Each structure stands twice: as C-alpha cells, then as structure tokens.
Amino acid sequence: MNEQILKTTAKYLVADGKGILAADESTASANKRFALVHVDETEENRRAYREILITTPEARGILSGIIFYDETFWQSTADGKSFISYCVDAGILPGIKVDEGLVELPGFPGEKITKGLDALPPRMEKYRDAGAKFAKWRAVIAIGPGTPTDELIRANAFILARYARICQDYDIVPIVEPEVLFDGTHTIEECDAVMVRVYDTLFAFMKELRVYLPGAILKTSMVIPGKDSGIAMDPKDVAERTVRALHDHVPHELGGVVFLSGGQTPTQAFLNLDAIAKKSPHPWGVTFSFSRALQDPVLKYWSEHRNDTNGAMDVFAHQLKIAVDARNGKLETSALGDDFVSGSQDL
Numbered sequence: 001m002n003e004q005i006l007k008t009t010a011k012y013l014v015a016d017g018k019g020i021l022a023a024d025e026s027t028a029s030a031n032k033r034f035a036l037v038h039v040d041e042t043e044e045n046r047r048a049y050r051e052i053l054i055t056t057p058e059a060r061g062i063l064s065g066i067i068f069y070d071e072t073f074w075q076s077t078a079d080g081k082s083f084i085s086y087c088v089d090a091g092i093l094p095g096i097k098v099d100e101g102l103v104e105l106p107g108f109p110g111e112k113i114t115k116g117l118d119a120l121p122p123r124m125e126k127y128r129d130a131g132a133k134f135a136k137w138r139a140v141i142a143i144g145p146g147t148p149t150d151e152l153i154r155a156n157a158f159i160l161a162r163y164a165r166i167c168q169d170y171d172i173v174p175i176v177e178p179e180v181l182f183d184g185t186h187t188i189e190e191c192d193a194v195m196v197r198v199y200d201t202l203f204a205f206m207k208e209l210r211v212y213l214p215g216a217i218l219k220t221s222m223v224i225p226g227k228d229s230g231i232a233m234d235p236k237d238v239a240e241r242t243v244r245a246l247h248d249h250v251p252h253e254l255g256g257v258v259f260l261s262g263g264q265t266p267t268q269a270f271l272n273l274d275a276i277a278k279k280s281p282h283p284w285g286v287t288f289s290f291s292r293a294l295q296d297p298v299l300k301y302w303s304e305h306r307n308d309t310n311g312a313m314d315v316f317a318h319q320l321k322i323a324v325d326a327r328n329g330k331l332e333t334s335a336l337g338d339d340f341v342s343g344s345q346d347l
Contacts, residue, residue: 006215010255014285018064022291024097037303058317161205177219184226199249239275252283261293277329
C-alpha cells in the first residue's frame with residue numbers, strides 16, 4: 001500500500017466544509033424508492049435521476065466524494081461523459097460500494113453478516129483502474145432482545161477489517177460502516193452500549209489485520225433511541241453520547257468519521273449533525289455521508305416535475321447547503337422550512 005496516497009485521500013474526503021453523497025443504493029433499493037413516488041423502475045430513470053445529483057453545480061463546492069453502486073459507476077451523462085470523468089473534473093472523488101448484501105449468520109436467527117469478500121481483490125483492481133479512490137462496505141447490527149450477540153459483532157468486525165485491508169492493498173481508502181440500525185424499541189442508553197461494543201471490536205480487528213488507520217474512514221450511526229421506542233430525540237443528548245463514544249473508543253489516528261442518516265428524517269439528521277459539530281474540536285475530520293437526508297426531497301420533487309431538471313437541482317443544492325451548515329455547526333432552523341415543523345418522513 002501507498003500510505004501517503006491513502007492518508008491524503010482520507011483527509012480530502014473529510015475536508016473542512018465538505019461532505020460525501022451516498023448514491024450507492026442497489027437496483028432493488030432504488031426501484032423501491034421509485035415505486036413509492038410512482039416513477040417507472042428502469043435503468044434509464046435511475047441514470048437520469050443520478051445525473052441530476054452528480055451535475056448539480058453547487059455539488060462541486062460541497063461534495064468531496066460520491067459513493068456509487070456498480071450500475072451507476074459505469075454510467076454516463078446524457079451527452080456521453082462518464083460519471084467518473086465528470087466527478088474527477090469537478091474535484092469530487094469517485095467511490096464504490098463493494099459489499100454484496102446480507103446473509104443470515106448460521107446459528108444466530110435474525111442476525112446478518114455481509115457477503116462479498118471472496119472475489120473482492122480482483123474487483124478492487126478493476127475499480128481502481130477505472131478511477132475509484134475510495135470504497136464502502138456496510139455491516140448491519142440490529143438491537144433487540146438478546147441481540148446483538150458478541151458473535152455477530154465479531155463476525156461483522158472481522159469482515160469489515162479484512163475488507164479494509166484489501167482496499168488498502170490497492171491504494172483505495174476503505175470506509176467501514178457498522179450500521180447500528182434505527183429500527184426497534186431500544187432506548188438511547190441501549191444504543192450507546194451497543195455502539196461502544198462495536199467500536200471496540202472493530203478497531204481491535206483492524207489493528208490486528210494491520211489496517212493503516214490514517215488511511216481509513218469510519219461511517220457510523222449516531223447514538224439515538226429506536227424509531228419505535230416512543231422516546232423523543234434530543235439533539236443535545238444525541239451529540240453528547242455520540243461524541244463521547246467516538247472520542248473514547250475510536251482511535252484518534254483514524255483518517256476521518258462520517259455519519260449516515262440511517263432512516264432519520266432529514267430534519268432529525270441535520271439537527272443531530274449540527275449538535276455534534278458544535279461539540280468540536282474532534283481528533284479527526286467529521287462530516288456527513290448522507291443518502292436519504294439529501295435525496296428524499298429531490299426525488300419527491302423530480303417525481304412530480306419530471307421535466308424541471310433545474311428545479312430538482314435547486315432542491316438538491318438547498319439540501320447540500322443545509323448539510324454543510326450542519327456539518328459546520330452553523331445550522332439555521334429557518335432553512336429547514338416546513339420539514340422543521342412537520343418532521344416529514346424519509347421515503
């Protein structure tokens with residue numbers, strides 16, 4: 001591995017005033033979102049929608065990277081320029097999701113691990129040669145009665161660490177994503193306890209497998225109560241617990257920390273990110289790697305105004321501005337508009 005390349009790339013991804021767009025929904029996930037807003041589930045529609053996000057002019061100054069799904073990684077704009085080339089010219093680093101989805105952990109009903117390690121080295125070589133600068137691998141950890149088990153956490157942590165090391169052998173920065181799911185009735189205290197277990201186990205394996213930590217990034221959930229817990233979300237409490245867990249259990253030499261929105265409404269995600277940013281300084285760059293919190297309003301608008309590309313871009317530019325303000329700890333709630341009052345839900 002080239003440690004200097006890895007470290008420089010990681011720092012760029014979490015640079016001041018920047019953030020990452022997660023546009024890596026699988027075909028099935030993208031089609032599910034399209035179905036909810038009555039958009040035909042075709043490859044061309046998926047391409048056209050992603051083109052709006054990629055080519056929004058304001059994205060050039062705000063996005064440090066975009067995570068692609070394999071289908072989108074190889075697509076092009078309507079005038080024939082590859083998305084990867086467009087990103088490079090815009091100063092946006094292209095990334096690629098490389099996990100292949102979830103499978104049951106044998107012997108542990110309801111708990112899942114992520115597949116895709118077996119064929120990963122040749123795939124990483126292919127993506128690197130095509131221009132990918134970073135990658136992402138998602139593991140899923142659910143909180144419930146008796147879960148997550150230590151075995152599930154260890155299995156996912158080992159896979160994430162192995163993936164990270166493979167990425168670095170090809171000079172690609174790994175984003176490791178152990179997502180603690182928002183779904184459930186758990187309390188914020190239970191989420192806090194699980195998050196700490198996950199961090200401790202993950203970074204123990206990453207060190208054992210000789211992952212170069214300054215050239216790796218953690219993509220993490222926030223410490224929040226379960227969606228069905230009936231517990232109100234207090235951004236100050238979320239920030240206090242999230243920052244404490246990170247500062248006490250994530251190595252300070254890591255290349256960066258980015259947050260997923262993870263089923264929160266856009267308003268919840270932005271308010272919580274803003275509260276976390278206000279508790280700086282942090283030992284690493286901290287920013288967003290949002291999907292739904294950035295995209296939901298755009299998709300809703302585009303589905304209703306299919307010929308108004310500029311209007312859809314304006315909606316995305318607005319979401320990006322809110323995200324970067326939150327990332328900087330300077331969010332104005334007036335910018336949230338009706339969503340701040342209604343708490344509108346993600347798709």
